[in-house]
Amino acid sequence: MDALKKERIALEVIKTLKSRFDNFPEDALKNRNAPFHAAFLEAFKVKIEKYVTDIPIFVSLASWMHGLNTSVGQSFFENVAHVLCDGEKRKFHGMLINSHQQSTISNIISSLKNGNRVPILSKENDEIFFSLANGNVEAPNFSADVYYEEEDKIIMIELKTVKPNSDISREQKTKFLNGKASLRAKFPSKEIFFFLGFPFDPLHSKKCGYDKDRFFNYCVDFKKYFDHEEILLADELWNFLSQETGTMEVILSIINAIAKPDFMEEFKFINDAKNIEIDNAKYSCILEKWFLQRELNVVNNFRVLKSQSTEKKNMQRILSQSLFDSQNEYKENRINTLLNYL
Structure with a gap:
């Protein structure tokens, strides 16, 4: 990884750390009012006091930690991804597909939901790209957390940090199919890719390690809706973005040097x-x-x-x-x- 990309990642680390220090709950008297949380936590007082001496502080720290999770999950990962691939966030409005594609997408989702077919990326692409007649149906608006375009292809990645439930898996798959169909209609000479990216594998014992089979079993209905090729996990994601190896370790080393x-x-x-x-x-x-x-x-x-x-x-x-x-x-x-x- 070149020095400028490392610097740009370091700047994201610094911004994230400084913003969380600015919001750290130092004074118990200024902690936010959370009477219901505090009331419930009284039942756990003996257990909590082994680690934290003050329940109001604990409530505030939990809120602060939630803020850190949000900052890292919604800003840091996305911005670092943009640095690595020279990409951007992109929103799409008013994209068109034709009625045949609309019907095909509906049938694919219905069959996947009912277990009448298994997800095979190449087969699904063949079906939704088969008819490229002029679109007359407006596709749902969509966005991609990471978007970059090359002469012969368009890459889109949706980043996730939480375990998706069944509804989210189905909605994400529908978004993928509509997004790919509408972009292929607009750019018929380009290959269109849409991935779901997870910055780390919460189940693996090694920081940069991943086990995609186990991860698919962990995520609700992943095996029902997604082909393995649609998911980029942990170091696989970061290496894909950088087109280098060992990228996740480099990112962690930058964080560890500053934090x-x-x-x-x-x-x-x-x-x-x-x-x-x-x-x-x-x-x-x-x-x-x-x-x-x-x-x-x-x-x-x-x-x-x-x-x-x-x-x-x-x-x-x-x-x-x-x-x-x-x-x-x-x-x-x-x-x-x-x-x-x-």
């Missing part, structure tokens, strides 16, 4: 540009550890930039800016401007 107990101390240190001159060695060490190669380039050439700033007032202002804004977003305009001066 340390002194994260906030180090974040505040590098986010204050004055520290470049106060302790250049420490500043550079953090940047290198956090994979922030473009910032390291600026620090290594700081004297050159500062000498230029004596004649360029805007350079003085840019050099004094923080790396991240108040929303924990990295200031791309700042770094690009500085690098253009080198």
